[in-house]
Every structure is written in structure tokens, then in C-alpha cells.
Amino acid sequence: MKLDTKYTDIQGTFQLCLRCRECTFGDWPDNYHLCPIHNDHRIFTASAGGLIAIMTALSQNKTDYTSEIARLAYECPTCGSCDVCEVIPVRPPYNSPTDLIRFLRYQLVKKGLVPQGELGELYQQIKANGDYVGEKLSLSPNNQGVMNKTVLFAECLHDPEQKNIFQAAIRLLKKMDLSIDIYSHGGCCGASLYDLGFWDELKALLEKRAKDLLLLNDKDAIFINPHCQEFMTKRYPQISAGNQEVKPKHISEILAEAFKSKKLRLKNHQKIRVSYHDPCYLGKELGIYDPPREVLSFLDGVELIEMPRNRRNSYCCGSGGAAGSKAFPDFSRKVTLNRLQEFKDTGADLLITACPHCKTAFQNVLPVSERGKVKDLIELVDELII
């Protein structure tokens, strides 16, 4: 969605909501309840359709912006279950439900209604610094140039845990004899600012980074973080009016290709049973469901036990991206625990995911002694490869 979108640009989409409730549940015949806010509140208002109705009222001055509206808009983890419901259209000139919710967040930010607490503090930091950088990524080789056709997109860390994942990825890419450069200009790509509705700050950030981001044009960019991939490949082209053309691959696709062409060899290891959590942005937003499973299938001795809610019927981890969970951490925790219980019910030894934020969300609610049960796909492969 363009950052200068107004209500008049999106009112057409509002009218298309049928109030059919399909934005709250998954595919037939299981019909799993997939919308985390509706699952908790069990009321129309707490759904994509309900938030669209609120926006309709706001656009017509039938109500005012309030902290109650902010609570609903920011509890939503933008998991995309409503985007894949296939009733509310998601293509221009219309907009996906999650983009409409982000637009609502932007309006709330302009009204000074960013939820207080951790998210409020983060917003103040971003306003002061112009960026959301957890920790600058410092990877070896520390190559800031973009020379090769293939680059690893490795922007800022939002938590130190991601560094392990990136380092494991680099080891694996070396073993595949891939000549890559690391794209790391030390700033947020903008995904979090976009998600959270900090659009004025995002505009400034992207203007500052425009030259850097152009370096990615026509490159084959390998992404580890699905949020960055989704933003850079789907949202940024809309925002930058088509100036950006990144050719993306998720690391799981690269790994799957490497296994098929026998570039990676397995060590001997004990048998383990794993379950795989489809990250919302990798799955529902980017449609990447099979490559991670292909990778797991190449790991002899690793048995995949699917959770009942999987693929496009996957349930959110609760993280809401890098910083979404900072808005209402108790609510996010509830969502995470819901998903974790599903994992526990499988009886699998490990929970594997392919998104650093999902991994962090799961680990944060587990006792320290159990955090090793959650791994990123890259870490698992790195451990099992010669």
C-alpha cells in the first residue's frame, strides 16, 4: 500500500466485506479458527471484518480514534489468515485486510495512540534515531560491497539470537560453494516500521536508504527473515512505485536445491522427530510451504510430524513480526502458548521454524531448560551437515 494512501483510496475495499466470518477461520473441512484476535475475543469487532467496519466509521466521522481501537489494531499480529480467506480481494486497486489494518495503525500513530509500554518506547526511539536497529549485524566476511550476482540479505538484528541463524546460514552457503556477498548496510529494511504503522518514519528511512536499496536491483537476494523478504519483494515495490526489483529466494529454497544437487552431505546422527511451524509471512504471504519440508525430507533420520494446523492453515506464533508483540505482550504470549501446545501434542522432539521472530517468540515463553527444543531450519541443517 502506498504510504500516502487516504481513506478515499480504500473505501471501495471496505464495501466488499460481506461479514461472512471467513476471515476468522481456515479451510474446509477442518475450519480451524485461525484469527488470533477473534479466537480470544469472539466478537465481530475483533476480526478483519470488524476492523474494516471500524475504519468505515472513522472515515465517515461516525466515531473517534480511541485507545480501545488501538488495542484491537495492535493486538492483531498481522498473520495474514484473513488475507488468504479469498473473499476480501488482495490485489490493486483493492488492498489486503492486513494492509488495511496497517493503514489503521498509521492513522492511530498520527493521533498519538501508539500503545504505551514497550511499543511506545520503541516508537520514541525510532522517532529519535530514524530507524529500528536492534543490534547491528556484524558478519564475517564483513563485505559491505555488493559485487556478486547473489547476495545474502542480512540487515539489522532485532534480537541477538538471529546472529546464530545468520552465521549458520553463511557456513552452509560456503559449503554449497556459492559465491555471495552479504548485503548489510546496518539498518532496518523498513518491514517493522511498515507493519507498525510508523509510516512517516518509514518514508524518511526509505528516502535515506534509497541509494543502498537500489544496489539490490537485479540481484538474486537470499532472505532468511520472511518479514524482510515479504516487505522487500511485495510492499517496497508498491511504496517505491516500481523502482525496486529484487529477485528473492528464501534460504529454504536454496537449501532444497543444494540437497537435490547433492552439494550438502549428512553426518550420522540420532533419529529425531520434528514438527514444522509455517511462519505466517513465509507461508501465507509468500506462498512458500514446500521447500522447508523438502529440506527436512532430505535429512535422513529426521521424521516430520505435522501439526494439525499447517501450511495455509497454520496458526500464528504471536510475535507479530519483529516488534508486534511489544504492543500487548500478554496477548501475544497467549497466542504463542496456543501454538506451542499444538506442538507439544504432536510428541515431537523439536519444533522447527523458518523465521527468526517465530523462534524467538516460542523460546521466550519456554523455561530456559526447554528452549533448545525450538530451532530454526538453518540451525538444524547446520548441525546435521558435514
Place this chain on the structure above:
Amino acid sequence: MTTRTGDAVFQEISDKIGADKVKNDEAILVSYGFNVGVPMFQKPGLVILPENQQDVIEILKIANREKIPVTPLSAGMMPTHTLPSVGGIIIDFRNMNKILEINSGANYAVIEPGVSYAEFTSALNKKGFRCHIPTAPGGTSALGIALLKPNGSMATRQLDPILNLEVVLADGTLVRTGSAAFPAHEPYSRYVGSPDVNGIFCYAVGTMGVITKAALRIYPINESRLIHLTVFKDFKSSVNFVRDVTNHNLAEHNVIWNWQFYRSYDISVPLSGEPYIPSELAEDPGQPPSNLPYNIVTTFISGYEEMTAIADKVCTKVGEKYGGKAITMEELEKLSPGPVRAWKEFYLGYHQSKMEHNKKYGLGLVPMWIVQARCDDVIEIEKMTVKAISETGVRPICYYVQPFDFGRAMLFRIFTFVDPDNHELMGKVMSTYQELMKKAMANYGASMVTPPVSVRQLDSGYYEILKRIKFALDPNNILNPGKGWF
């Protein structure tokens, strides 16, 4: 009606049924203030989410005493009738969503209003049963749709799915209809040697009573089921075929689809990338391309294998009698794969996953026009309607037609897609619809199937009865007032 909800009422209802079920937050009230397809806003005073019948009884007793309007909604999709009264009460049934019983011996199921079609069909499917499938998304209330004498998958043979109801009247009185009115409350039969009270509450859009439970007809999934396809060059031949097949009891159901409707199943609106819209959908709906038949009739046959095989052959013979030709699903797939996929799901899967057709709402708003008329009159109505709507310039123009009540009448439903920002075109289409309605009723004896306008068109004696019943049951007119009926 003068009293609206205030703090005292909020507190009293909260104390009676539990504060967590009663909402007066501004954001919640506002979100319930709109309606589908109606550019109006009316903010309720309370939104209440009952969890059982007793909750509903308590709500209505207080509302009736205080003369507060009450609007029930099961899913909330019905245009117009789910708009609340200003300051009134909305009862949202989404948390009364249990499937209470699936009785495989007597072929009925008992459900609460919050059960969605997706949940209902899934539960029935697991037990080897099916139900009437409406042309509505899976999130629709199964009970809500059943109350509207639906025009979906079984309309040929079944008038409506309702067997029994449990209704709470405006003053909190609980009523059970049909066989459930007898001491054991077993809801297997609608007719019990007395006037059929069910009819008062069906299609009443919450104006006569608030329904808290219903027993619906269900049907076993038979050993063999198939979709017989017959193609026709003109609508009259399609109608004659359907009438013949229905009169000879060959089919469970028939639908006549025009070419722009079945071809619209090929529209694809992916999550990213450009949509695919077949180019011929922009053409004259009266002139299909040479490779596409003007009408396809889907005839659904189910039963024992020997029987369906014979019925299939006979349908071919009858089709040829009217100048049509039977084709296979494989042949249709080469012309237009979309309808093959959708019809298999609808007729053989007994559900509509994520509303196969609704995803095309990405093309815009969908103004619709629906009437019922005798078969011969529908032939003239089709001619008149397709021509008139074509002249507005809107495309595509989609219709489907299906028999009701063993072919005594046919329902004709036509719709198109309009960009929500194109107010001029929408205005043209809607005024054309209004003109067509007048002509269809005056010249072809058509009657309407969509409230509320249909009530105003009724003979004064009929309407008088309805009014007398309404005010006997609801003297304070608290049940869904202001919808153009009472």
C-alpha cells in the same frame, strides 16, 4: 418506542447473564452499526453475545419491559435486516454455536444459530450426511440461511430445511414448534395436525421471535452421485428440459447456468500477480463465443448405482428431445475448467470451500436481482432481463435459474460486478433492476423472494394477517423494528 439502553439496563443484563457477554464499548458498538450492502449507519446501545437459551430469555424480558429494540444476528450477512436500531440491542449468536445432535435414524440435525455452514457440512460429512447447500459463503449461519427458504442445492425437491424451532418471544416466552412441542421435545416432524407455526418464524428476519435452536432436515450421502451436464443453445430449451426432468422425478436438483456465469468460475484473483479474467466476459451476454454453449444445465442425481446410471441415460435422451446435448466433465474441462472444479465441490463435496464464487468479488460489488415465476414466464423474463441489463454496459452478466417445489416455479437470479467507485454505473444498474421488477410482476406474474420490499407488495389481506400476528406476539414492536415491514 422511546427507551434506549443506558447504564442501568447494561448493568441489569450484565448481572443476569454475566458481564463478559454484554458490551458497550464504543469501538464494538460502532463496528456493529453498519450492514452489508446498505450505506447506512445506526449505532446500537449494546452488543450482547449470549451463550445459551436462558441468556436470550433474560435479555428479551428486560428489553420488552424497557421497550428496547432487539436485532438478532447469526452471522450478520443479510442485507438490511441486521442493521440495529439506534440505541437498541444487537444479539450476536456467534457463541451459541453447538451442533447439538445429528440423528442418523430420523435424518435431522439440531443446531444453534451460531453454527456456520462450513462447520455444519463438515460435521455432517463425517457422519455420511449432507444438507442443503446455499449460494453463500461457508461462514454464513446454517440456521440463518435455512430460515430464508434457501435457493441452493436442493431447491428442486425441498421447500425448506426447517423441521422444528425453539423460539423466544418478545416477552421471554419459550416456544417449541412441531413434534418438539410435545412433552418429549423430539424434533423429527414439522407437521403435527395443527396450523404450522414454523412458517410464522421462517423468513421473518427476527421480527416475530428470536430463534435459539432449530432441527433441520439432513440427507444421507448416497452410494452413487453424479452431475449430468446438458448444453443448450437457448434458454427456452433449457427450461423445458428441466421441467421435463423434474416432472419425471429423475433429478434431485437442476440448475441452468448462463455462459458468463459458468465462465466466471475461471476468473482467478491470486494473492499476488495479475488476475486472470477471461476476455469473453466483456462481450455481449446474448452472444456466446462459438465454442461455449449458451446454457449448461447441471442435473444432480444420487441414489443406488443402478438407478443413477439409468437416470443419467434418460437425462441424455430428454436433453436430445429439446435440442440439447450431454457432455462429460472432461469435455467441459477443456472449454472451461473453473465450473468443473466448483460444481464438483458444490454437488459432490457438499460444501463450498472459501466460497469458490465469492472470490470473484474482487471484481467489485455484486448487485443482484432475484424473482420467482412460472416456467413459461421465466423464459420471457430471461429475455427481457439480459437485454435490459446489457444495455447499461455492465459486464459480465451472470444468471442461474433453478426450479422450486417440483418445478412449479423457477427462481431466476441475475447479478453482475460493479466497481464500488463507479457510482454512476451502479445507479444505472439498480434503476434498471427496479424497472425490471415492475415489469416482471405486472406482465409475467413474478413474485419476489427478497424482503423487505416483498412484504409491501403483498395483497392487503395477507399483510393484515402478518401484522396481527406480529403485534399479538410483540405488542411493543421490539423485535427488529424499522425494517420496512411493521
